[in-house]
Each structure stands twice: as structure tokens, then as C-alpha cells.
Amino acid sequence: IMKAKINFKEFLVILVGMFLISVAVYYVMIPDNLVLGSLSGLILVLVNFIPLKISTLTFILNAALLVVGYIFIGKEFGLKTVITSLMLPVYLRVFEIVTPNVESLSGNIVIDLACFMVVISLGQALLFNINASSGGLDVVAKLLNKYLGFKIGESLTIVGFVIAFTSIFVYDRETMIISLIGTYIYGLVLDRYCDGFRIRKKVCILSSKYTEIQEFIVKELHRGATLYRAYGGMGLAEQMEIATILEKSEYGKLLAFIQRTDPAAFVTVSTVNEVIGAWNKN
Numbered sequence: 001i002m003k004a005k006i007n008f009k010e011f012l013v014i015l016v017g018m019f020l021i022s023v024a025v026y027y028v029m030i031p032d033n034l035v036l037g038s039l040s041g042l043i044l045v046l047v048n049f050i051p052l053k054i055s056t057l058t059f060i061l062n063a064a065l066l067v068v069g070y071i072f073i074g075k076e077f078g079l080k081t082v083i084t085s086l087m088l089p090v091y092l093r094v095f096e097i098v099t100p101n102v103e104s105l106s107g108n109i110v111i112d113l114a115c116f117m118v119v120i121s122l123g124q125a126l127l128f129n130i131n132a133s134s135g136g137l138d139v140v141a142k143l144l145n146k147y148l149g150f151k152i153g154e155s156l157t158i159v160g161f162v163i164a165f166t167s168i169f170v171y172d173r174e175t176m177i178i179s180l181i182g183t184y185i186y187g188l189v190l191d192r193y194c195d196g197f198r199i200r201k202k203v204c205i206l207s208s209k210y211t212e213i214q215e216f217i218v219k220e221l222h223r224g225a226t227l228y229r230a231y232g233g234m235g236l237a238e239q240m241e242i243a244t245i246l247e248k249s250e251y252g253k254l255l256a257f258i259q260r261t262d263p264a265a266f267v268t269v270s271t272v273n274e275v276i277g278a279w280n281k282n
Contacts, residue, residue, distance in 0.1 A: 006079055010130045018084055020123030021134055022091035028116040030054065031104045033175055035167035036116075037160020037183035039065075039136030040088075045163075048170045055096055059089035062136060069139040072146070080132035081139070088134065113182050117189045125193035137163070157187065200272040201251040203244050205258065206230065207265035210240040216257050217242070221250045224279070245272055245279065 025040045035041040043057050050057060062085040069081065095102075105112050127134060141155035150158065164179040207213055210227070217225040223244055230241040246254060251269070258265050 006083070010080070010132070011083075013126050013130050014080065014083055014087070014132060017123045017126035017132075018087040018134065019091060020119050020126070022088055022095065024116050024120035024123065025088075026054075026092055026095040027099075027102055028105060028112050028119070031102050032109050032112045032116075033167070033171055034109075034113060034116060034182060035164055035171070035175065035179040036186060037137075037156070037163045037179075038134075041160075041163045041179070042137075042166065045166050045170050053093075053096060055089045055093035058092055059086070062086065062089060065136060065139045069142070072143055080127075080130070084127065084132060084134050085136065088136070109178060113178065113185075117182070117186055121186065121189040121193045157183075160187070198274040199248075200275050201246050201248065202270045202272050203242075203246060203251060203254060204268045204270075205242045205265055206239050206267075207242070207258070207262045208239075209262045209265070210242050212261050213254075213258060213265075214242055216261075217244050217254065220257075221246065221253065223250065245275060 028034070029036065029040060030044060033044065035044050039061060040058070043054055043061065047054055047057060052060075066082060066085055105115060124134060137159050138156070140159050141150075144150045144155035144158065160183040161180060164183045165176065167179045168176040205213055214225045214227065217223050223246055225242050225244045228241045228243065230239050231237070232239065244254075255267070258267060
């Protein structure tokens with residue numbers, strides 16, 4: 001059964017995310033022959049043996065993987081994956097028509113590789129943030145996870161290195177080594193981007209006007225707030241402490257409210273790497 005629910009915001013994120021990924025592939029990866037661990041990297045090798053346009057070959061392989069994923073992965077295989085898989089060849093075809101002859105951005109493969117990492121990792125992170133993927137070899141990774149017991153991260157790494165290694169059949173050893181290193185760095189950069197999307201702020205507040213602050217958090221920010229009885233270590237005076245976890249934009253609104261309501265409030269802030277559960281539904 002295919003998951004069919006997708007809202008406009010998610011669709012917009014998919015459009016932007018896949019655009020960034022397509023730009024990185026067409027304007028950096030292809031001109032520099034960077035055979036990184038992805039379906040696009042595999043196509044960059046296969047296009048030397050199969051007389052088809054890159055966009056056409058991308059569509060065929062993505063469609064084949066969609067069928068395989070639907071049959072063997074089942075309900076875990078969602079509509080978002082179908083959309084992203086079909087969107088990549090569409091973007092690539094548009095780029096082929098608009099700018100048919102593309103050369104290296106800087107003429108330096110290392111500089112181009114760095115640009116590629118920044119752009120494609122941002123695109124992938126946007127997709128992962130809404131529980132989507134760019135399709136392609138993510139389907140193969142899920143198959144390895146389901147039937148061979150590999151973790152998703154391990155599966156992507158294995159598949160990525162195998163594809164990067166295939167560059168030796170078409171290009172030189174330097175290209176293969178750069179592709180292998182690039183595949184590894186890509187995983188690291190992607191993790192950093194994803195971590196940035198998941199970071200939240202834990203705010204603890206000691207204030208005599210805790211009731212007003214609590215109401216602002218619950219009614220205006222629509223977040224939960226936990227109250228604790230606290231005792232000062234010097235005078236043993238009893239106070240109420242409010243603890244809440246917020247997104248960065250919400251955190252700024254709360255600080256502004258506290259400054260207006262109780263400038264003398266004692267506030268401590270810490271970083272939370274990830275929040276799991278109903279909190280994410282707001």
C-alpha cells in the first residue's frame with residue numbers, strides 16, 4: 001500500500017530540494033565526471049556504454065527502482081519517493097534544453113566538489129527533514145536494510161562506494177579516488193545539515209511572573225511547558241521554574257516576551273540535538 005498523504009508545504013519543499021539536487025548533478029557532477037555514490041554517479045558511468053541522454057537514462061532507472069521498491073518494500077514505499085524519483089529526470093531534461101553545453105564551474109575539480117557538497121547536501125537535508133528522499137539508490141539501501149539487516153546509513157555507504165569504484169572502468173584512477181573521497185565527505189556534510197534542522201532550544205525560566213510566561217508558551221507558541229518547584233541556594237526562597245523546548249523562531253519570540261514581561265527573569269538556554277515524539281506535531 002502506498003502512502004498517499006502529502007500537503008502543499010511538503011510538496012514545495014520537495015520542489016526546492018530536488019531543484020538543488022538537480023542543479024548540483026547537472027552543473028557540477030556531470031561536467032567534472034564526479035562519480036559519487038548515487039544513482040546519478042552510476043548513470044555518469046553507464047552513459048558511456050548506453051547511447052541515451054542522461055535525463056532519459058535517469059528516468060528509466062528511477063522508474064525501474066520504483067517498481068522494485070513498490071514490490072519488495074511495500075507500505076514503507078511512499079508517494080514522496082515516487083514524486084522525487086520522477087522529478088529529477090524532469091529537471092535534468094529542462095537543463096539539457098536550456099543549457100546543453102555545460103563546462104566546469106571553476107576549472108578546479110576540488111573547488112567544484114566543495115560546491116557540489118554544499119548544494120546537494122542542502123537539497124537532501126530538506127527532503128530528509130520532511131521524511132522524504134531523492135529516490136534512486138535510497139531504494140536499494142532500504143532493500144539491503146530489510147533483507148540483509150544492514151542499517152540505512154551502512155547500506156548507503158556500501159552502495160555509494162561500489163558506484164564510486166566503477167568510475168575506474170571509464171575514467172582514470174584520480175577520478176576514482178576523488179569520487180571515493182567525495183562520497184565519504186558527502187555523508188559527513190549531509191549529517192551536519194540534517195543535525196542543523198533537528199536542533200532545538202531548551203529554555204528554563206525562573207520568574208515571579210511564571211503564570212504569564214506559561215500562558216504565552218502554551219497559548220501563543222502552542223508548546224508544552226513543565227513547571228518545577230525550585231529553592232534558591234542562598235535564601236532558600238521558593239520559586240517556580242518553567243522548562244520548555246522550542247524551535248529557533250519560537251525561542252526568539254519567547255525572549256522578546258520575557259523582556260517585556262519580566263526583564264529580571266533568570267533564563268538559561270541549552271541546545272537539544274533532536275526531539276522525538278508528539279512534540280514535532282506542534
